[in-house]
Amino acid sequence: MKITRAGMIAFILMAVPAVEAAEGRLSLFFAPWQLTKVWLAAALALVGTLLLLTRRLNARRRFAMMALAFIAFGVLSVLPVNAFRGLGLHPSPMCVIEKPFLFVNAGRAVPILFLSLFAFIGLLTLLSNKSFCGWTCPIGALQELIYKIPLPNRLQRKIPFVVSNSIRSIFFIVFVAVVFTTGFSLYEYVNAFHILHWQWQWQLIIPIGIAIIGGLFIYRPFCYLICPLGLFTWLLEHVSVLRVKLDKEACTDCKLCVKKSPCPTVPAILAMKKSRPDCHACGVCIEVCPEDALKFRV
Ligand code: SF4
Ligand code: SF4
Incomplete structure (x- = not known):
């Protein structure tokens, strides 16, 4: 059933290149998928997915992968070195959602690059949960690394998902209206x-406050509270082929996974709810379960 729904969404996403093909522009649509950054993102998402599927993920490997994603897309990409040009940040994951609205409002056609990257991220999410956000995004990785700085437990909080998702959704609606x-x-x-431009400007005060300062106390606050791509991939992950699933028979309801996981998602997984908060596929809940009751699977 899930695969059928995922297949339908994949079909809708693929309808875009089909239309482009009709106009003889199919090669243009897929050209961005040959960029170094797209290949590297796909490779990181694949490695993350394999680590989860084979249950070989642990905190050390997760840390190394997050550091790799941040260095590749957040540091090397801005160095004036020809070899790293293909890693360039533009358009950023957030711009993939934001800029098309600006183009439409200006009466201009949305550049095919945005549609292409949108479909790429959508396909990764359909296949393997939030593998794009969770394994390749440099701002997601930065927040995850910051959250690992040890603080007293009482200082680290989980915002109720109904609150964070309302803020994220309302912000998006207001953005569109504005x-x-x-314009x-x-x-x-x-x-x-x-x-990640690594140049100070006053517009950075709010992002730094949310992602870096907030990231000390809350797991991925920018993803849960602001990012429009996070909102889009959250909707899509509900029909992902691979997701964290509960084996009800094996679970002893010890709630260790709820206690140890950084996200607000695990209680919804344990309750086997259809709608659940974003899962960034970090694997913590799977790793800590003493009964192997949580698995990343179809
Ligand atoms: S840690 Fe495992 S056994 Fe305990 S509640 Fe979570 S899924 Fe169930
Ligand atoms: S701990 Fe949360 S974010 Fe990580 S895999 Fe489990 S449900 Fe997903």
């Missing part, structure tokens, strides 16, 4: 990807 009335993007004030 774009089409004024201005509210995301410019909160875009944490601007941090």
